[in-house]
Amino acid sequence: MSDPNKLSARYTTMVVATISLIALTSVAFMVPVPYVRLQPGPVQDTLGPVKGGESMFTFGAKAKTYPTSGSLFFTTVRVGGPDAHLSIRAALAAYLTSDQAVVPKDLVYPDNETREQSDAESAAQMTGSQDSSRVAALRAAGYKVGERPSVVQVVKGGAAFGKLVAGDVFLDVDGTKVTTPDQVVKAVGTHHPGETVRLTVERRGESVDVPVVTRPDAKDKTVPRVGISIGVKYTYPFQVNNNVGTDVGGPSAGTMFALAIYDKLTPGELTGGKKIAGTGEIAPDGTVAPIGGVRQKMAGAANADATIFLVPAANCAEAADGDDDGLKLVRISNLKDAISSLEALAKNPDAKVPSCS
Structure with missing residues (x-):
């Protein structure tokens, strides 16, 4: 027959160990980890108005513009700031959510970078993106810059x-x-x-x-x-004003900026009346470079009811790795690719264009 005192001691030890494990696990879940969470951010139509009702793009008196329709959305990602603290619980929850991602903080923010420094860098990237998109779009439309x-x-x-x-x-x-x-x-x-x-x-x-x-x-x-x-x-041959404001930073809206400028300066409509979204940093020569957070941007585009998503070629593998959110993924390497694909799809929704699949 077992000794009741020994059973009691063993039971007490197990209870204490279990409580300790629960406590340690709870604490661990509260401890910040060196990661940041990526989530779908807002989208904005580059062919539409900004806050206050003004068009995102306005042009100088010498510019000849044409009517447009549909939407050309640029997409964004919400990212925790350099001083944000992500717990293990929050990181795990984000990892298990299809439209979110968790990445090492040092991939997004250099060591010891402050929020002010990060905001300043992001604003500078946006300014560069606006300049590059103007140049690329004007040259694609036949103007000399x-x-x-x-x-x-x-x-x-x-x-x-x-x-x-x-x-x-x-x-x-x-x-x-x-x-x-x-x-x-x-x-x-x-x-x-x-x-x-x-x-x-x-x-x-x-x-x-x-x-x-x-x-x-x-x-x-x-x-x-x-x-x-x-x-x-x-x-520039005439003034091209980008009125997007200061709420958005970074370089990844450049391709969509360029497409909107081109669409307004050339006859015909790139969208064919559709809601089109995309992303990609653009160079003055029209080259489209890869960006981060493409899956989150796709989710944001889908939430805005877009049907086509323009993907930088180097992001295609990531974009195609999972649910396409009902989007037709069009692969682009430069502004010319994007223009020709959209023109083809505007004429025939089933046209064969470069894709990520």
């Missing part, structure tokens, strides 16, 4: 600090005309550190001569530096 090398940023305390300002457009270096950023870099590179390079820039419509004493590169003392970042300033 000029390019001139310009100062994007001046390094504080650098050789050019207090002499050059962001927005200065380079006209010549040491008396030789320059028309591209590479030409500026190469011309400066002909000097030895400590020598003076003579820059002529256009500032507020006037030509300004700026002598700058070059300094040695921090890593290679033989390389001359003037302490600036150089980019391109575009010259």
Whole structure:
């Protein structure tokens, strides 16, 4: 016959162990993990109005525009901020939800990045996206867009600090005309550190001569530096205003911006009256680059009743890995691909176009 005292002790040990396990598990589920959750974000029609009723795109007086119909949605993803704390329970719940995802935080935010820094970077990416979409769309529509090398940023305390300002457009270096950023870099590179390079820039419509004493590169003392970042300033045939506002950031709306501009500047209607959504970062030459959160963006598009979704080619495998949410997934590598596919589908909904399946 068993000893009641031994049974009681064993029972007590099991109860204590069970309670401890439950407590530890509960605590573990409360402990933050270094991940962020991706969820479908809002979508917005680039052919429609923004807050206040103004069209997302408005054009200068010289532009000839045409009527459009249907919708060209850009899609977004809701992402926890760099200071957000995701518990194991929340991470597991997101992992088990079809339209959500959990990714390592350092894939989205660099170490020690603050929310302010993240917001500033996102805003800068949106500005770049708007510029690239204007250039790509105008060129696709047959307009000429000029390019001139310009100062994007001046390094504080650098050789050019207090002499050059962001927005200065380079006209010549040491008396030789320059028309591209590479030409500026190469011309400066002909000097030895400590020598003076003579820059002529256009500032507020006037030509300004700026002598700058070059300094040695921090890593290679033989390389001359003037302490600036150089980019391109575009010259447009007429004004193209993007009125999307500041609520959305990042570069991934670029392709849909470009399609809306193109649609308004050319005869015919790209959508064929349909609700079309998509994503993709766009370069000035029209190349479409991959983005993150494509599955979440697809879910957002489906929620907006879109029937076609434009997918950057490099995102196709991810987009096709799971439920298509009732969307026709069209693979695109550049703006020309997107335009030709939409034109074909507008004429014939069953037209064969590049797809992700």
